[in-house]
Amino acid sequence: MNIKIFFYIPFLFLLFSSLSFSQVVNIEKKRTDNPKGGLQGNIDFSFSAIDNGNSILIGKNTIKLQYFKKKHLFLFFNDISMSQVNKNIFQNDGYQHLRYNLNRDSSRVIPEAFVQYQYNTIKKIERRYVGGIGPRIKIIEKDTFRMYFGPLSMYEHEELSNDSITDKFRLSCYLSFTWNFSKWFSLNNITYYQPNYADFSDFRLASESNLMIRITNKLFLKSLFELTYDSKPPPGVKNMLFNFTNGVSWVF
Numbered sequence: 001m002n003i004k005i006f007f008y009i010p011f012l013f014l015l016f017s018s019l020s021f022s023q024v025v026n027i028e029k030k031r032t033d034n035p036k037g038g039l040q041g042n043i044d045f046s047f048s049a050i051d052n053g054n055s056i057l058i059g060k061n062t063i064k065l066q067y068f069k070k071k072h073l074f075l076f077f078n079d080i081s082m083s084q085v086n087k088n089i090f091q092n093d094g095y096q097h098l099r100y101n102l103n104r105d106s107s108r109v110i111p112e113a114f115v116q117y118q119y120n121t122i123k124k125i126e127r128r129y130v131g132g133i134g135p136r137i138k139i140i141e142k143d144t145f146r147m148y149f150g151p152l153s154m155y156e157h158e159e160l161s162n163d164s165i166t167d168k169f170r171l172s173c174y175l176s177f178t179w180n181f182s183k184w185f186s187l188n189n190i191t192y193y194q195p196n197y198a199d200f201s202d203f204r205l206a207s208e209s210n211l212m213i214r215i216t217n218k219l220f221l222k223s224l225f226e227l228t229y230d231s232k233p234p235p236g237v238k239n240m241l242f243n244f245t246n247g248v249s250w251v252f
Contacts, residue, residue, distance in 0.1 A: 042064050045062075055085070074098070076096075136148060150172075193205055203230075206229075
């Protein structure tokens, strides 16, 4: 293999680390805080083809759609990524997620249901189908602090690359909060806990925290920390993974 390939591999992982990192899909961070009536959303697609002695292909597609009418909220998310160097696949993963909320006025308990399809060749997940239902509970909802709790139940059908097939019922429990404790600092976190009802020693834990620090009126420092733990991962996949990223953002 040409040595130049090693200069591109780190960039491929940096570009797509947010998708390939976790087996638990974080839907909370994709919600809109104040949904407007009708259809909202965005569709993004990018593709890069490079030939400099090595053949490099990078593709990504994301779709975020939100439809809100009266008390009914529908959310649809699509996220697909692929990266390949000289026909060697470094990433091939994606998911499609559909969620429904029944938003009743002044109610602290919001019924919700979801279905999802997911695959991740790096994590050796050929395909995973999940569907669940449960309440989304408003614990606190103020201008500076919001907290939600969701104890949902879900069915999971999973097929791995080693031909293993499993069907499980899991608790899919999440706790999320957003804290805008001044105009200079904001922090949000979402933590998921997904044990198997039949065997609580078989569980997944995932947590994501985002810290935003205002340096000036237009310059921000951003920090992201992600941690996932799977007590019984597919063979050859580590139990624990983490990712810590710092960056800056210029807003004008």
